[in-house]
Amino acid sequence: MTVSIDGGMTETVHGSRITWAMVDTWVVAKRHLLHLVHRPDELLGTLMIPVMAVAMFGFVFGEAFGVAMDVPGAEYREFLLPGLFALTMAFGIGNTTISVAEDVRGGVLDRMRSLPMSPVAVLAGRALADVILAVVELSILLALGTLFGWQAHLGLGGVIAALGLLVLLRMAFSWVGILLGLLVSGPEAAMKYFALVFPLAMVADTIVPTDLMPGWLALPAEWNPLSSTVIATRELFGNTAGPATTWVGEHALTMAVLWPVAIIAVCLPLAMARLRRLGR
Amino acid sequence: MITDEPAIWTQGLRKSYPGRGAALDGIDLAVPAGTVHGLLGPNGAGKTTTVRILATLASFDSGQAWVAGRNVARDRAGVRARIGIAGQYAAVDGVLSGRQNLEMFARLYRMRAREARARADELLERFDLVEAAGRPVRGYSGGMRRRLDLAVSLIRSPRVLFLDEPTTGLDPRSRLEVWDAVRELADSGTTVLLTTQYLEEADRLCSRITMVDRGRVVAEGTPAELKSSVGGRDLDEAFLLITEGA
Numbered sequence: 014m015t016v017s018i019d020g021g022m023t024e025t026v027h028g029s030r031i032t033w034a035m036v037d038t039w040v041v042a043k044r045h046l047l048h049l050v051h052r053p054d055e056l057l058g059t060l061m062i063p064v065m066a067v068a069m070f071g072f073v074f075g076e077a078f079g080v081a082m083d084v085p086g087a088e089y090r091e092f093l094l095p096g097l098f099a100l101t102m103a104f105g106i107g108n109t110t111i112s113v114a115e116d117v118r119g120g121v122l123d124r125m126r127s128l129p130m131s132p133v134a135v136l137a138g139r140a141l142a143d144v145i146l147a148v149v150e151l152s153i154l155l156a157l158g159t160l161f162g163w164q165a166h167l168g169l170g171g172v173i174a175a176l177g178l179l180v181l182l183r184m185a186f187s188w189v190g191i192l193l194g195l196l197v198s199g200p201e202a203a204m205k206y207f208a209l210v211f212p213l214a215m216v217a218d219t220i221v222p223t224d225l226m227p228g229w230l231a232l233p234a235e236w237n238p239l240s241s242t243v244i245a246t247r248e249l250f251g252n253t254a255g256p257a258t259t260w261v262g263e264h265a266l267t268m269a270v271l272w273p274v275a276i277i278a279v280c281l282p283l284a285m286a287r288l289r290r291l292g293r
Numbered sequence: 294m295i296t297d298e299p300a301i302w303t304q305g306l307r308k309s310y311p312g313r314g315a316a317l318d319g320i321d322l323a324v325p326a327g328t329v330h331g332l333l334g335p336n337g338a339g340k341t342t343t344v345r346i347l348a349t350l351a352s353f354d355s356g357q358a359w360v361a362g363r364n365v366a367r368d369r370a371g372v373r374a375r376i377g378i379a380g381q382y383a384a385v386d387g388v389l390s391g392r393q394n395l396e397m398f399a400r401l402y403r404m405r406a407r408e409a410r411a412r413a414d415e416l417l418e419r420f421d422l423v424e425a426a427g428r429p430v431r432g433y434s435g436g437m438r439r440r441l442d443l444a445v446s447l448i449r450s451p452r453v454l455f456l457d458e459p460t461t462g463l464d465p466r467s468r469l470e471v472w473d474a475v476r477e478l479a480d481s482g483t484t485v486l487l488t489t490q491y492l493e494e495a496d497r498l499c500s501r502i503t504m505v506d507r508g509r510v511v512a513e514g515t516p517a518e519l520k521s522s523v524g525g526r527d528l529d530e531a532f533l534l535i536t537e538g539a
Contacts, residue, residue, distance in 0.1 A: 033403065040400040048388045051429060120384030124445070127348050129373040130401040292351040 034131035041125075041138020045112065046145060056146075059108060063101040063154050070097070070220050071161060081225060087162060094154075094163040095175070095246040096219035099239050101150055102183040103214040106190040109143055110203040113194025117291065126292070136191050136284055143187035147180050166251030175249035178269045182242045185273035188280035195287040218243045223259070235261050238276065241268035298362060300326040300453050300484035301347060305356035308342060316342045318508035319356070324501075326452075329475060329485040331499035333492065333532065339508040340488035341381070344455045347486070348378045361452040361484075377446030380457030380488070384442070387431035391422050391441050394430060395448065402449045416444040420474075436467025443474055454478060456487045460494060472498060492528040502528075506536045 049056045070078075071090045079089035113136075116122040125135045155172075158164075165172045197203045216230060217223075217239035223231045234240060244265035261268055301324040309315040317339045324330040332340045345351040347360050349369045358365035361375035385394045392413050399409035417426045420440040425433060430441060439459065446454060456475065460468040475498055479485055489495055495502050496516045504512040504519070512519055512535045519531045 037401060040397060044386065044389065044393075044397055047393060051388050119387070120381075121386055123350055124378070124384060124398070125401065126350055127373060127376065127378045128398070128401050129370055129403065292345065292349075 030131070034134050034137075037131045037134030038137045038141055041134055042141035042145065043138075045139055045142035048112075049146070055108070059105070059146075060150060060153060062104050063097050063150070064157060066097050066100060067094070067154075067157060067161060078221065082222065090161060091163055091252050092222070092247070093220065094158045094161075095250055095252055096217075096243050097158075098151060098154055098179050098246065099182060099217075099243045100214045100219050101154060102147060102179055102186055102242075103239060104210055105143060105147065105150075105183055106186045106193070106210055106213075107203070107207045109139060109187050109190025110194040110197065110206075111200050113139060113191050114197050114200040114203045117195060118199050122288075122291070126288070132288065133281075133285060136281075136288060139191055140184055140187040143190075144180055144184050147183040148176075151176055151179060163252075165249075167249065171249040171251065175246040178242050178245055178249070181270070181273045182238065185238070185276035185280075188277050188284060192280045192284040192287065195284055195291070213237065214239065235259050238268075238272035241265050241272050245269035298326070299323045299359075300328075300361055301330070301486055302359045303343075303347070303356060306343065306346065306353055306358055307355045308346065308351070308353045315508050317346075317353070320505065320508070320510055322503060322510075324484060324486060326484050327479065327482045328500045329479045329487060329498050331495035331502040332486060332488040332505060333490075333495045333502050334488075334505040335490065335536065337507075338505045340505060341457055342508075343505070344378070344380075344457050344486065344488055347372075348376055348455050349373055350378075374449070375452045377449070377451035377454045378457070379439075379442045379446035380455070380459050381461065385430055385438065385445055388429055390427050390429055391433070391437075392417060392426040394441060395445060398445045399448050404448075412448060416447065420444045434467075435463050436470060439463060439467065439471060440474075443471065447478075451483065453484045453486065456485060458488055458490065460489070460491065468494075492532055496528045504532065504535055511535050 070093055072086075075089050075093070076086040078093075079086040082089060082092070084092070113122075122135065126132070165175075193206075194203060197206065215221075216226075216234045217237035218234065219239060223234045223240065226234055241261055241264075244262050245268075248265065301322055303320055303322045306317050306320040306322075307315065308317040320339065320343055322330075322332075322343075332343060334340050342351065346353045347358060347365060349365060349372050353366070360372050363371035363375065365372055385391075386397070389397065395413035395416055396406075396409045399412050400406065404412060417423050420443065422437060422441060422444070425437060430438060433441065443456075443459070459475070460471050463471065472494070475485055475487070487495075487498065499516065501513070501515055502519060503510055512522070512531075514522065516528055519535070520528060522531070522535075
């Protein structure tokens with residue numbers, strides 16, 4: 014084993030700070046994507062949730078929910094699919110949290126912190142990987158939805174805008190997951206708290222319209238960030254939703270942009286502060 | 294590359310954790326460039342805390358710290374560009390292959406893709422990991438993993454290398470391999486700060502040793518000086534006498 018010190022110590026790095034932050038973010042994102050290639054079962058596991066949800070809620074509960082909403086089952090599935098797209102974005106939080114907690118425990122995060130790389134890229138790489146993964150998940154869900162008879166009625170522009178909103182939501186949830194991953198005591202704890210995603214994913218206009226919920230539940234459901242995205246995407250897909258009677262419903266498109274931006278604006282700086290504090 | 298200016302220099306380094314008291318209670322270190330310096334002490338003595346502070350991974354409350362001519366508190370980026378860290382607290386990615394690890398970290402050390410690939414090849418060759426290069430690291434033996442860890446820390450040819458208990462948990466053969474690598478590094482001019490619980494390791498590798506206990510320096514000198522200062526035959530005896538007397 015021979016070791017030399019000819020690694021080429023170039024003092025000056027080319028390009029601006031922002032360019033480097035983007036390059037670093039991509040390198041870290043690639044790491045997470047390579048993980049999925051090495052462990053495809055994890056990706057399959059993530060995809061099982063929406064697939065099962067389509068099957069269970071669409072067909073097992075679908076007819077009954079349809080009756081409650083006074084629409085046929087097929088029309089309920091039309092209502093349901095945009096909800097499930099957003100729900101899948103929410104369930105992604107679990108994987109993000111666990112993966113970040115594993116990196117804290119395993120020391121990879123420490124190694125990255127000791128490198129002359131962009132500090133924000135250490136975390137932003139995970140967010141970018143999540144967004145790329147979200148695009149893959151959504152493509153599969155769109156195909157699956159089409160198979161079940163769901164369709165977008167307002168053309169390609171609406172579909173792209175709706176997908177954009179869903180990806181934006183996932184990016185926001187990714188930063189929530191990153192922050193939680195830095196706060197929990199370890200990956201085991203992250204797994205235990207996973208059930209907390211359920212109220213986030215379901216106390217919203219995802220599976221049951223908020224006006225069928227009891228009043229005390231309808232209010233948080235209405236203000237759940239998921240609801241704005243779901244209502245906005247239903248509008249963009251041209252899927253039946255009934256007239257939006259609530260304030261959030263009337264401003265769904267605006268809120269579907271504002272909510273994720275606000276979440277990122279809060280979680281990103283908190284996560285960065287937490288990352289710095291890991292060393293204390 | 295031995296100059297008058299120490300590669301690592303600290304004075305009165307103090308750090309305490311809320312509710313746990315002082316982890317470091319005034320550590321003074323002066324490590325000449327191009328030497329292997331041992332930080333020896335029992336668990337909880339403050340060895341790892343010292344290394345984490347010097348590697349910019351942890352903050353400190355008071356005192357001064359300089360690494361490779363850079364102020365640790367004020368110029369973290371400058372320090373990070375000049376150091377490597379390996380051992381218990383800086384890990385490699387278990388899911389990726391050895392080559393993917395090296396290429397990723399090389400990219401994060403701001404090498405271009407082609408440069409990173411070439412450097413990965415070079416280091417895989419030098420650390421005898423060519424055959425295992427494509428396999429996921431979690432399937433590596435302890436020795437292979439530690440060699441990869443060391444290879445990652447050397448990507449940018451650091452001026453100062455921190456090795457935090459580099460041979461803990463290794464079999465005797467792997468331990469010898471790591472020792473050989475450390476010696477060669479020192480011969481080529483890298484300054485190494487090594488923490489260890491193994492007295493034999495310190496005795497064999499280090500030109501000077503700082504003994505720490507409960508966050509304080511209890512003795513400092515060459516292995517021979519430490520042994521003779523207590524009239525002991527070996528470093529184990531010296532260590533026990535010194536830490537008991539402290």
